[in-house]
Amino acid sequence: MVNYLWPSFTLLFAILFNRQRANLLIVPGLLLTLLGIRWVLGGSQGLDLPGMAENVKRNPLSYGLAFSGALIWAAYCTVTARLAGGSNGITLFFMLTALTLWVKFLAGSGEMSFSYSALVYLVLAASAMSFGYAAWNVGILHGNVTVLAGASYFTPVLSAALAAVLLRTPLPLSFWQGAAMVCGGSILRWLATRRRRSAGS
Numbered sequence: 443m444v445n446y447l448w449p450s451f452t453l454l455f456a457i458l459f460n461r462q463r464a465n466l467l468i469v470p471g472l473l474l475t476l477l478g479i480r481w482v483l484g485g486s487q488g489l490d491l492p493g494m495a496e497n498v499k500r501n502p503l504s505y506g507l508a509f510s511g512a513l514i515w516a517a518y519c520t521v522t523a524r525l526a527g528g529s530n531g532i533t534l535f536f537m538l539t540a541l542t543l544w545v546k547f548l549a550g551s552g553e554m555s556f557s558y559s560a561l562v563y564l565v566l567a568a569s570a571m572s573f574g575y576a577a578w579n580v581g582i583l584h585g586n587v588t589v590l591a592g593a594s595y596f597t598p599v600l601s602a603a604l605a606a607v608l609l610r611t612p613l614p615l616s617f618w619q620g621a622a623m624v625c626g627g628s629i630l631r632w633l634a635t636r637r638r639r640s641a642g643s
């Protein structure tokens with residue numbers, strides 16, 4: 443759940459630093475999307491705030507890193523459009539990431555084993571990540587950041603739906619309730635940014 447704070451931070455930073463106009467509908471839109479994600483991820487347990495607080499106490503480093511990652515990614519999305527000058531730096535990002543992972547692997551004592559299925563999964567994962575990041579960067583540079591941030595809230599919903607299909611498990615009512623909240627919140631956020639822009643023009 444902490445990881446999925448980054449779309450909210452992205453929208454907040456766009457309003458604060460990139461002068462994205464928005465009206466008060468942005469507040470219920472943000473709250474509804476966050477509640478919807480929690481509803482989807484919580485499953486039958488629902489919104490368990492004491493359980494969440496206990497998890498944070500037991501794993502402060504993990505949650506701290508997830509929170510830092512959400513802030514860093516939101517800052518990247520906000521700053522890229524202003525400083526990149528239309529240039530897409532995703533190739534450099536992947537080169538530096540690959541270099542870092544190779545250094546980490548070579549510094550450790552792990553062994554690399556190859557198999558046909560592992561190579562297939564590697565190619566599929568690399569393709570999905572590279573095309574996803576490339577498309578995201580094009581959207582950040584040439585599109586509407588608030589629309590992208592709103593659409594990104596569907597990631598956990600789609601992930602849960604795909605996992606249910608692959609594992610052949612029925613989706614509970616809480617999934618559909620959470621998905622409806624995410625859709626409603628995203629529509630409110632879109633209206634919050636669209637109305638002000640139309641009025642200004």
